[in-house]
Amino acid sequence: MDKKEVLKIFAYGGNLRNSIDKISKAGRGGLFIFIDYKKIKKICSGGFEINDNLSGEKLAELAKMDGAIIIDDKFEKVLFANVLLTPDVKIPTNETGTRHQTAERTAKQFETLVLAVSERTKVATIYYKNKKVQLSSLNELFTKTGEALKSLEKHEDIFHELIKKFDVSEILELVTLEDIVLLFQRKKIIDIVADILSMFLAELGKEGKLIQLQLKESVNFSDRETNLMIKDYEDYFDFSKILSELDELQYDDVLDKENLFKIFMNNRKNENALIPKGFRILRNIPVLSIEDIDLIVSKFPTLKELMISNEEDLLKKGI
Incomplete structure (x- = not known):
C-alpha cells in the first residue's frame, strides 16, 4: 500500500x-487501529466488543x-472500543505525545494502519509500517490543489507550443535532438506535477472529481504525443532505456536539460538525420483510424515521401 492508496482510504x-x-x-482526540483483533490481542487490555458496521x-x-x-482491516466493522494498547516500548518513535507514540509503535510492530487524532492540534496523522502521513484540512487541500493546477496548466501550455514548433520541424525535415529533448523534458515535468496533484486529489475524494477530469x-494529451514520437523515432533511439533513466531523475535534475541530453546521446542508435515515420502527424487527422495510419506508414517509410505523393501514388500502394 503506497501513500496515495492510504490517502484514498481517508478521503x-x-x-x-x-x-x-x-x-x-x-x-x-482518538486512536484507531485497522487490523484483525486476533493479530493484536496480545497487546490489548480492557475495552469492550462492538462488532458492528462502521459509521462516522x-x-x-x-x-x-x-x-x-479497533476496526477490521477491510474498514467495514468496528470490532472493539476503549482498548488500552501496550506495544513494545523498545520500538523507536520520534513522537512525544503518548497517543502518537502508541500509534507509531503499533503500526511498526504489526505492520498495519493506525490513525491518531490530536486533541490539542486537531491534526490527524496516519502511521503505516514505517511511514507517517499527516492529513490536510479541506482549505489546505484546495489551496495546494489550486497551486498545483496552475503549475500544470503552465507546463501544459509550454508543451503545446513546443508541439506546434515540432510539427513544422517534422514537415521540413529539420528535427534536431534538442527538439526531442525539450519535449520529453516538459513531459517529465508535467508527469511530476500531475503526480503531486493526484496525491492531493486522492485525499480530496469526491470533492476533487472535476479537477480529476482536467x-x-x-496527461492523456502529453502521453499520446510522446508515445507517438517514440514510434516515429524508435530507429534512432533506445527508448526503453531512455524512459527507464528518465524515471530515475529527480525534479531538479529534470530542470537541467543537459541531464536529458546525456541520456538521449548515450542511448542513440545512429547519427543519421532525424526523419519521422509520420505516426504522430497522421494521428492528428481525425478521419484516419489507427489501422489506416499503420497501413500508410508501412507503405511510405518517411513523412516526406507521403507528403510529396499524389492520389495516383496512394492508389498504387493500395491506400
Whole structure:
C-alpha cells in the first residue's frame, strides 16, 4: 500500500473522514487501529466488543472514551472500543505525545494502519509500517490543489507550443535532438506535477472529481504525443532505456536539460538525420483510424515521401 492508496482510504466523503472531522470539531482526540483483533490481542487490555458496521457517527461517539478503537482491516466493522494498547516500548518513535507514540509503535510492530487524532492540534496523522502521513484540512487541500493546477496548466501550455514548433520541424525535415529533448523534458515535468496533484486529489475524494477530469485530459494529451514520437523515432533511439533513466531523475535534475541530453546521446542508435515515420502527424487527422495510419506508414517509410505523393501514388500502394 503506497501513500496515495492510504490517502484514498481517508478521503473526504467517506465514513472515516467524516468521523475524523466530527472528532476534531468536538475538540477530542482518538486512536484507531485497522487490523484483525486476533493479530493484536496480545497487546490489548480492557475495552469492550462492538462488532458492528462502521459509521462516522458511531466512531465519533466511541472516540469520547480514552481508549483505542479497533476496526477490521477491510474498514467495514468496528470490532472493539476503549482498548488500552501496550506495544513494545523498545520500538523507536520520534513522537512525544503518548497517543502518537502508541500509534507509531503499533503500526511498526504489526505492520498495519493506525490513525491518531490530536486533541490539542486537531491534526490527524496516519502511521503505516514505517511511514507517517499527516492529513490536510479541506482549505489546505484546495489551496495546494489550486497551486498545483496552475503549475500544470503552465507546463501544459509550454508543451503545446513546443508541439506546434515540432510539427513544422517534422514537415521540413529539420528535427534536431534538442527538439526531442525539450519535449520529453516538459513531459517529465508535467508527469511530476500531475503526480503531486493526484496525491492531493486522492485525499480530496469526491470533492476533487472535476479537477480529476482536467488532470486526466492534460496527461492523456502529453502521453499520446510522446508515445507517438517514440514510434516515429524508435530507429534512432533506445527508448526503453531512455524512459527507464528518465524515471530515475529527480525534479531538479529534470530542470537541467543537459541531464536529458546525456541520456538521449548515450542511448542513440545512429547519427543519421532525424526523419519521422509520420505516426504522430497522421494521428492528428481525425478521419484516419489507427489501422489506416499503420497501413500508410508501412507503405511510405518517411513523412516526406507521403507528403510529396499524389492520389495516383496512394492508389498504387493500395491506400
